[in-house]
Amino acid sequence: MAQREKLKCPGCGGEMNFHAEKVDYSKALADPQSMDAEFGGALEEFHTCPRCKLTVERPATD
Amino acid sequence: MDAMDSSAGLPEKPLFIPVILGTPRKGRSSEHVANFVAAQVAARPEAGTELIDVRALSLPASDEGEAIKDPAFSATMMRADALILVVPEYNHGYPGMLKHALDSNLKEYIHKAVGIVGVSAGPWGGTRVIENLLPVMRELGLVTIFWDGNFPHAQKTFDKDTGALLEPAHVRRLEKFVNELVWMAKVLRYGRENVAIE
Ligand SMILES: Cc1cc2nc3c(=O)[nH]c(=O)nc-3n(C[C@H](O)[C@H](O)[C@H](O)COP(=O)(O)O)c2cc1C
Ligand SMILES: [Zn+2]
Numbered sequence: 001m002a003q004r005e006k007l008k009c010p011g012c013g014g015e016m017n018f019h020a021e022k023v024d025y026s027k028a029l030a031d032p033q034s035m036d037a038e039f040g041g042a043l044e045e046f047h048t049c050p051r052c053k054l055t056v057e058r059p060a061t062d
Numbered sequence: 063m064d065a066m067d068s069s070a071g072l073p074e075k076p077l078f079i080p081v082i083l084g085t086p087r088k089g090r091s092s093e094h095v096a097n098f099v100a101a102q103v104a105a106r107p108e109a110g111t112e113l114i115d116v117r118a119l120s121l122p123a124s125d126e127g128e129a130i131k132d133p134a135f136s137a138t139m140m141r142a143d144a145l146i147l148v149v150p151e152y153n154h155g156y157p158g159m160l161k162h163a164l165d166s167n168l169k170e171y172i173h174k175a176v177g178i179v180g181v182s183a184g185p186w187g188g189t190r191v192i193e194n195l196l197p198v199m200r201e202l203g204l205v206t207i208f209w210d211g212n213f214p215h216a217q218k219t220f221d222k223d224t225g226a227l228l229e230p231a232h233v234r235r236l237e238k239f240v241n242e243l244v245w246m247a248k249v250l251r252y253g254r255e256n257v258a259i260e
Binding site (some may be wrong): 017018019020021022023024026027029030044046048049050053054055056057058 | 064127128129140142165168169171172174203253254255256258259
C-alpha cells in the first residue's frame with residue numbers, strides 16, 4: 001500500500017505517526033455531520049507525535 | 063531503534079504513569095491503596111507518576127462525554143504512557159464517577175497501557191469490578207495487561223490512621239503488576255510513535 005503523507009504536529013511541526021483508526025461516539029454526538037452511519041459514530045484517525053507525545057484525531061480519509 | 067536505549071534497557075524519556083483514584087467516597091480505603099501504588103511507581107527509575115483523585119476533577123453532572131472535559135485532566139491523560147486505575151468494587155461494578163471521568167477523553171488514551179487495581183471489603187480483591195471494567199477499557203482504546211492488583215479486606219490491609227501497609231505480600235505482587243505495565247507501556251509508546259497503520 002502506498003505510504004500516506006505524514007500529518008504535521010500542531011505542537012512542534014514534526015511528522016506524526018498514524019497508528020489507529022477508531023469510532024468516536026462522543027464526537028458524532030457533538031458534530032452530527034461527522035457521523036458515519038455504517039459504524040454508528042465518527043470514524044477517526046489518530047496520529048501521535050514522537051517528539052511531544054501529542055495525539056491528534058481527524059476524520060478518517062478512506 | 064531510536065525510541066529505546068537498548069544498552070540500558072530504558073526508554074530515552076521516562077514513562078509517565080498516572081494513578082487514578084476512582085472513588086470520591088468519604089473514608090475510602092482506596093485512597094490508601096492509591097497512595098501505596100503511586101509510591102511503588104514513583105520508586106521506579108524508568109517511570110514517573112501523579113495521583114489523580116476523581117473527587118478533585120471539576121466535571122459537571124449535567125452532561126457526559128468529551129463535552130465535559132477538564133482541561134488539566136485531559137492534558138495529563140495526553141502526557142501519560144500508561145494508566146493505573148485504583149477501583150473499589152461497588153455492587154460488583156465500578157464507581158459511576160470514575161466512568162464519568164474516563165468518558166471525558168478518547169484520543170488521549172489510544173494505544174496506551176492500563177493496569178487495574180481492585181479494592182474490596184470482601185475476600186475477592188475487586189476481581190469482579192476488574193472484569194467489568196475490561197470491555198470499557200477496550201472501547202476507550204486502552205490496552206489491558208494480564209496482571210491485576212487485588213486488595214481484599216481493604217479496611218484491614220492498611221492502618222486506618224497512618225495508611226501504612228499491614229500486609230507486606232502486596233509489595234512483591236504489585237512489583238510484578240508494574241513490571242508488566244512498564245513493558246506494555248514501552249512497547250505501545252514505540253508503536254504509537256513508530257509503527258504506522260497501513
Ligand atoms: C455502594 C457500595 C457498594 C459496595 N459493594 C461491594 C461489593 O460488591 N463487594 C465488596 O466486596 N465490597 C463492596 N463495598 C465495599 C467496598 O468495596 C469497600 O468500602 C472497600 O474498602 C473499597 O471501597 P472504598 O475505597 O470506598 O472504601 C461497597 C461499598 C459501597 C459504598
Ligand atoms: Zn510534536
